Amino acid sequence: MRLNTKVSIKEDKPLEHCAVFGVACDDIGYSISRYLYSGLIALQHRGQESTGISIVNTGGHIFTYKRKGLVSKVLNNKMLSKFWGNVGIGHNRYATTGSQEFSSKDYMQPFHLKNNEIEFSLAFNGTIPNYADLKQRLEDMGRVFITNTDTEVIAQFIASLAIGTDDWSEILRMASKFLDGSYSLVILTSEADIYAIRDPLGFKPLCIGELKTDKRNIYFVSSESCGLDAVGAKFIRDVEPGEIVHLSHQKAIHSEMIIKADRTALCQFEYVYFSRPDSIIDGVSVGEARVRLGINLAKSDPLLKNPEFRENAIVVPVPDSGRSAAVGYAIESKIPYVEGLMKNRYVWRTFIMPGQKKRESAVKEKLNPIRSVIDGKHVVLLDDSIVRGTTTAQIINLIREAGAKSVNVRISCPPVIRPCYMGIDFPTTDELIAGRYKRLHGDNFTEEIRKKIGADSLRYQTIENLVNGLKKNKNQLCMACLTGEYPLKSVNKIIELEQSISSDRKS
Ligand code: SF4
Incomplete structure (x- = not known):
């Protein structure tokens, strides 16, 4: 998640931005909130600033709860027993700044959007480098923003594409063609479906799993496979770069390839540092x-x-x-x-x-x-x-x-x-x-x-x-911070702009 501000460097290590997790169960009488808790606990290393979940109930209402703090503090027993539903998504956030503005709930995820046309909730790991351009275009069309994040830009963009249609596959296919960035995102719709999308270059990991018992089938999507292990699910496979996976409580798992790029660009730091060693990403054990x-x-x-x-x-x-x-x-x-x-281990964020x-x-x-x-x-x-x-x-x-x-x-x-x-x-x-x-x-x-x-x-x-x-x-890897060769067109434009500003200043 990118914030339109100069960031402060908190630690002498590269810092990750967020984890996503989703659960869809075919038993409408069963609540999945504890699965969200277990998955997010396993993914805590990807973000510790805030945690949130969105759950949809049988009436088609999405409930979202998000707070500052670790999963164990935010999703306590009292809170989990209040949230009831068989389909839901969750998010752990790492924030790039500690200022008051960015610690407000509006900046936490999932980002829940509800208007006269559509209701959905979105959880996102990644960055859209040129989101300011897209935001400007949406503002010109009359969209009003409450945050300064690329997460809201994605949500508002999706909402704008949804006018006059409820075909989610079509909406997301169109959205993916315009979003030039790194993203693994999960969307919860009011029809109790989850759509999981990985950007065409596959910068961020994302995988799916299942847990089948005599009574019910449960499908999962997780930033890392350690999230699937934590809920006892069987790893099915990674979401492919450029793929939309639809997890449905009614129809199990569907998938659609939207953009097949001629290369991929998984962040090499996922293996070197970010991901948990017990995760398997794109076929390789971390x-x-x-x-x-x-x-x-x-x-x-x-x-x-x-x-x-x-x-x-x-x-x-x-x-x-x-x-x-x-x-x-x-x-x-x-x-x-x-x-x-x-x-x-008890010294925190020194x-x-x-x-x-x-x-x-x-x-x-x-x-x-x-x-x-x-x-x-x-x-x-x-x-x-x-x-x-x-x-x-x-x-x-x-x-x-x-x-x-x-x-x-x-x-x-x-x-x-x-x-x-x-x-x-x-x-x-x-x-x-x-x-x-x-x-x-x-x-x-x-x-x-x-x-x-x-x-x-x-x-x-x-x-x-x-x-x-x-x-x-x-x-197959992004190594831009090691080589200076950036695989995204929008980034190369930003670099050109930065270079021309800096040479203007020097002259
Ligand atoms: S490898 Fe690419 S995505 Fe990962 S930290 Fe470096 S520049 Fe960023």
Whole structure:
């Protein structure tokens, strides 16, 4: 979900925008609210700012409930027992800003639209980069907006296409042709149908599953397969890029391919960092992919040829993001895997603190090195990515203070050099340490980053090893923040515009 505002960077990691989940049960006397709860709990990692659900009852009324906070707080027992219906959708939101305006309920999802013509509720994971143009066109047609989000633009656009027709397949087919962006979205209609749509390039994951018992059949759609596991459903398949899937309490699952692109562009960070390791996305296990990335790093690591180094080395993950890659590195290198950093799980969102001093103390509150295992060792420190570099530098410092002989950083993702326009909350090129250093130092930028963060050595994954570690080819992944090659036309237009504004300012 994109907000038309300058965003603040809360954490030194790429941040995800949202999870969607949907349930359709063929037994109209059965309430699915607890399935929504379980699915959303499993998808909590994709967004923690707010949670919401929409459920349709037998009278064709959609009820929506959404609040700030975690799923367990918002969807409590009292609330779940009040909401009754056999078809519903849910959403976990990550917001790009903490300002008061954006914490209002209007900005949370599902977005429930009801007017004289139509009623539906929509939950969305993604971004429509050029949504301001579409919004302007809709305003020119007399549509009135209550938020400044692409979510509402999609909803109002769908409502405008629905004038004079209730053929949802046709409405969504037309909508998909105009929406140029990254989106996995679920729509709940007042006829108690769910439509799940994945954009033609498939930036965001989306999958479907089913649970059949003697009494009822239940169909699910989920951002990740871990949501299906949480409700005991059988994974059926991923929603294909460019596909609309119709989950009906009356007719089970129907599908229609609307746009088949000649390439796809799943965000590589879904494998590297965002998704849960127990999810399977587009046929690849996330956990296994991360282990392979660690193996690839060890395979090409010249440090491992040094016998003195090997004898005293340990592989330490940055918890939790570097764990699977560290396992892979340890397997391949035959160097012991050691949990050398203790994470305090009760420190929440420490990186939101402004100011360098406060951030440093926040890292100390969050991570504590285990001196007894680190002292006198060469540490190979594994993490998934370096964004601004500040946190990595502080972690290296903590490990040195705990007596490490050397700290050697290995990153399972290639350098992040460009911002994301497809829905991930990233800094600008100059705030990205690799973006800035590449501009300043050219090909020597990794060595300069090493000096800046205070590591004894630093190695990133190569693009080739990333692609083969994910068992994909380059035409199946978005790697724009690593290569600068953006797969969306609308993004390339935005970049051209930004470049011309910046050269106008310079001249
Ligand atoms: S630019 Fe990077 S973060 Fe954004 S969708 Fe592409 S791979 Fe993912």
